[in-house]
Amino acid sequence: MTLPIKLKRGLKAKLPSAASAGEPLFTTDTHELFVGTGESVVPIAVSDPTLANRVEELEMHRSTVVNSYSEEFDTLAFVDSEKTTAGIVGGRVTPTVTPDFTEDFSTTNYFDESNSMGVTVDTTNRLLRNTSGIKNGIFYAKPITIPSTDKVTINAVANEPSAYAFSEATRFSYSGSVFSQPMGFTDRANRTWKVALVNGTGIYAKVTNPDGSLSFEGTILPFKGNTHTLPFQTVDYVVDYNNRVWFSISNTSLGGVVGVVNSDGTTFKDWYTLYIGSGTVVATSLTVDIQNRVWAFHSVSSYTRLHVFNSDGILVKDMTNILSSGPTPYLRSVYDPIRNQVALGIMHGNFFRAYLFDSSFRMIRNIQLTVGGENSSIDMMYDPVLDKYVAIQTIYTSATTSYSVKLYSLHPETLAQTTSVANINANWVSRLVADGSNYHFVYSSNVELNKLYLATFKAADLSVIDSSVTISTYAGKHYPFKDSNGVLRSLSLTSRYETNQSIDEYSFGASKATVTLAVTNNNGLDWINAIPGEEVTFPTPSTSLLLRARLDSPTANLSPELYGYRVITGTLTGEVIQEFVSTKLPSVSPIAHASLTADQTLQEGSIDWYLSNNGGATWESTILGRKHSFKNPLYADLRVKAVITSPSGSVKSPVISGYTITSSNLLLNPAKSGTNLTATMSADQNLSAPDTFTKINFNTTTQDELQEFDKNQSRFITKVPGDYLIIGSTRIKSPTTSPNGLHLDVRINGQLHKVLNSIVSYSNHAWCLNGSSIVRLQPGDYVELFGYSFFANGVVEALPTYSYFQIKQLW
Numbered sequence: 001m002t003l004p005i006k007l008k009r010g011l012k013a014k015l016p017s018a019a020s021a022g023e024p025l026f027t028t029d030t031h032e033l034f035v036g037t038g039e040s041v042v043p044i045a046v047s048d049p050t051l052a053n054r055v056e057e058l059e060m061h062r063s064t065v066v067n068s069y070s071e072e073f074d075t076l077a078f079v080d081s082e083k084t085t086a087g088i089v090g091g092r093v094t095p096t097v098t099p100d101f102t103e104d105f106s107t108t109n110y111f112d113e114s115n116s117m118g119v120t121v122d123t124t125n126r127l128l129r130n131t132s133g134i135k136n137g138i139f140y141a142k143p144i145t146i147p148s149t150d151k152v153t154i155n156a157v158a159n160e161p162s163a164y165a166f167s168e169a170t171r172f173s174y175s176g177s178v179f180s181q182p183m184g185f186t187d188r189a190n191r192t193w194k195v196a197l198v199n200g201t202g203i204y205a206k207v208t209n210p211d212g213s214l215s216f217e218g219t220i221l222p223f224k225g226n227t228h229t230l231p232f233q234t235v236d237y238v239v240d241y242n243n244r245v246w247f248s249i250s251n252t253s254l255g256g257v258v259g260v261v262n263s264d265g266t267t268f269k270d271w272y273t274l275y276i277g278s279g280t281v282v283a284t285s286l287t288v289d290i291q292n293r294v295w296a297f298h299s300v301s302s303y304t305r306l307h308v309f310n311s312d313g314i315l316v317k318d319m320t321n322i323l324s325s326g327p328t329p330y331l332r333s334v335y336d337p338i339r340n341q342v343a344l345g346i347m348h349g350n351f352f353r354a355y356l357f358d359s360s361f362r363m364i365r366n367i368q369l370t371v372g373g374e375n376s377s378i379d380m381m382y383d384p385v386l387d388k389y390v391a392i393q394t395i396y397t398s399a400t401t402s403y404s405v406k407l408y409s410l411h412p413e414t415l416a417q418t419t420s421v422a423n424i425n426a427n428w429v430s431r432l433v434a435d436g437s438n439y440h441f442v443y444s445s446n447v448e449l450n451k452l453y454l455a456t457f458k459a460a461d462l463s464v465i466d467s468s469v470t471i472s473t474y475a476g477k478h479y480p481f482k483d484s485n486g487v488l489r490s491l492s493l494t495s496r497y498e499t500n501q502s503i504d505e506y507s508f509g510a511s512k513a514t515v516t517l518a519v520t521n522n523n524g525l526d527w528i529n530a531i532p533g534e535e536v537t538f539p540t541p542s543t544s545l546l547l548r549a550r551l552d553s554p555t556a557n558l559s560p561e562l563y564g565y566r567v568i569t570g571t572l573t574g575e576v577i578q579e580f581v582s583t584k585l586p587s588v589s590p591i592a593h594a595s596l597t598a599d600q601t602l603q604e605g606s607i608d609w610y611l612s613n614n615g616g617a618t619w620e621s622t623i624l625g626r627k628h629s630f631k632n633p634l635y636a637d638l639r640v641k642a643v644i645t646s647p648s649g650s651v652k653s654p655v656i657s658g659y660t661i662t663s664s665n666l667l668l669n670p671a672k673s674g675t676n677l678t679a680t681m682s683a684d685q686n687l688s689a690p691d692t693f694t695k696i697n698f699n700t701t702t703q704d705e706l707q708e709f710d711k712n713q714s715r716f717i718t719k720v721p722g723d724y725l726i727i728g729s730t731r732i733k734s735p736t737t738s739p740n741g742l743h744l745d746v747r748i749n750g751q752l753h754k755v756l757n758s759i760v761s762y763s764n765h766a767w768c769l770n771g772s773s774i775v776r777l778q779p780g781d782y783v784e785l786f787g788y789s790f791f792a793n794g795v796v797e798a799l800p801t802y803s804y805f806q807i808k809q810l811w
Contacts, residue, residue: 011028018039021037069586073088075127089157091157094654100569116139127563134556135554139549141548149569151538152521153567161558166454172505177198177201179204181197234282241288246259246260256274284299295308297331305319307319330347364739370393380392392429394426403426404425407422407462416745434459453467478506487507487508492504492505513551516552521541591638592665608621610641676808687795693786695714696784723777723811728756730770731769735792741759743759756770
């Protein structure tokens with residue numbers, strides 16, 4: 001009979017403090033393995049730190065939910081001011097003299113409202129800010145009682161954001177000539193071009209290198225004869241892949257012309273007249289594709305025409321009457337390199353329309369975006385990060401001075417639109433200027449004559465960040481651009497120098513909102529600026545202190561914020577032990593585990609860290625960088641505490657600059673927690689509305705154990721956060737009209753997430769459109785499938801093997 005080999009075993013509570021070197025021990029209650037060293041016993045995992053860390057990492061990722069929160073102390077939102085005895089100033093936590101007074105704006109007890117102007121105390125968010133619409137506010141505190149002293153230190157935490165502001169204008173043009181249509185741009189050598197038309201002369205150009213040195217300056221593409229005179233309707237440019245610059249002009253006497261210069265300003269192709277029939281040329285636009293072909297659009301009173309030139313300047317395509325019936329006072333063409341297609345935005349009558357052309361110059365999509373009314377202006381760009389067209393339009397409403405601004409995000413294939421109406425009254429907008437994830441534009445309004453403003457919005461959600469930066473009252477219409485160093489600049493028309501129309505140049509810089517503190521101990525007779533963390537000395541001691549805070553911003557839409565301040569007297573002596581304590585932190589619920597890392601400098605002291613998952617009722621010591629398992633994993637109030645010790649006689653104290661805490665809880669029943677959904681259709685669905693996305697009626701489920709699918713609304717509603725695989729498939733029978741566009745997309749919370757499939761049908765056939773996407777969803781998020789047929793009466797066929805909606809939770 002074979003006997004099994006058994007290790008020394010028993011309860012963990014009875015684990016001996018020492019065992020022979022190499023002797024294994026097993027705990028029968030916790031199932032842990034230890035080994036003796038001769039002087040002690042240690043867990044076997046500890047003998048291999050790499051293995052221990054890997055096990056902890058795997059355990060963390062085996063959790064149902066993981067949540068991370070990072071603190072950089074730029075606000076006091078998650079600082080327990082009552083329990084924190086350490087000082088917080090300049091984004092750092094360090095020992096300081098115990099404050100004689102602390103203000104965290106949780107009440108208005110020390111807010112001297114009668115003497116303060118233009119500020120608001122927000123007790124909910126515990127901060128002080130300028131009142132809405134106010135750029136310069138001033139806060140006064142009520143008298144603060146302190147020990148008799150002539151020295152105080154003010155520690156404060158403030159948020160001082162930045163906004164763009166205009167510089168003083170400098171003259172760009174020279175005297176004695178009439179200028180118009182200024183533009184600025186960068187070429188493929190990253191040089192900055194500033195150009196303007198000079199009546200009867202040609203194009204005045206000033207080109208500078210990135211270091212600011214002059215590359216060349218003078219007249220390029222000179223006009224011949226006296227036909228090139230004002231007024232010019234529109235001018236456009238494009239830089240091709242040979243670093244040549246193309247210009248296109250619409251002019252009442254010339255019709256439309258195109259000219260090209262080399263990178264040194266010499267003429268490559270002299271002005272070339274494009275015959276486009278009778279009528280005044282209203283608008284023009286240029287763009288270049290990946291084949292280095294330049295597309296030139298011109299519009300006259302009755303139609304729009306496209307000319308395409310190759311890289312040698314030879315005309316290779318002449319398409320007449322691509323758009324008819326009415327003038328197009330605004331044209332804007334942009335190139336999409338991913339799909340090798342050109343988008344054209346136009347004002348067509350009172351409508352803003354968008355068109356897509358493939359590389360063979362075929363129109364593959366057109367859509368009416370909105371009614372604009374009279375005298376509307378537009379612009380459009382392709383955003384390569386979002387993979388969307390971003391557009392802007394002024395919309396005339398009813399009254400003479402009543403306009404609004406509408407922003408668009410357009411899908412590059414379907415032109416499906418997300419829109420936002422900005423709270424801006426503008427009858428004219430400039431071209432858009434991309435600046436990272438934001439876009440800038442200049443606008444004017446009939447309500448405020450001779451005033452122009454700079455506005456900025458986020459491309460991701462079309463929300464306006466600021467619209468109140470004012471330009472000089474001397475300025476005419478502005479044409480903004482970014483130079484080779486990324487500085488936002490603008491050229492504008494002006495008549496302030498002489499009767500002839502001239503050009504001014506402006507630059508934009510970040511202007512910071514500020515919080516300036518001052519204190520007095522003689523009831524306001526003498527105010528002394530108080531820099532946070534620096535000691536202030538008064539001429540004489542006092543037991544009363546007044547504090548003042550000036551909140552100044554370059555724009556009324558952007559306010560600095562003061563999150564609190566402390567008044568400190570005296571100095572540090574002997575050993576100092578102080579604490580930082582957080583309030584409740586964002587976390588999973590409940591909290592079984594947490595891992596803490598910190599950005600800290602110990603200097604000559606020490607920092608001990610503690611965690612609590614029960615609101616600070618009990619604190620458990622933790623080691624930075626290691627997973628901590630709480631004794632009771634069912635609590636859900638996560639807090640952090642640091643005990644900072646600065647020894648007696650030390651010159652430098654420990655400092656905490658920030659920390660990150662990751663919380664998690666265990667997956668108790670993985671077999672039942674994952675979504676596994678399949679939904680189908682009970683009947684065919686007619687896509688009766690043309691050029692419209694319609695939700696597909698999936699109203700029958702074959703798998704939905706967690707009851708997450710709403711059959712009445714044909715939508716999946718998330719119950720558990722996680723990563724989900726979404727699969728959609730539809731069989732759509734195309735109507736007889738061709739060519740016809742068919743699309744299938746997935747939408748989350750009503751917004752387009754992904755286009756799953758898109759085709760152009762040239763016959764009355766049934767097409768199976770399908771695709772998949774992985775997305776992270778939160779509880780309450782809902783998912784739907786939408787179908788599209790450009791022409792009416794496409795039919796979604798209810799065949800379960802072809803038309804289905806599936807969702808699988810991956811993690």
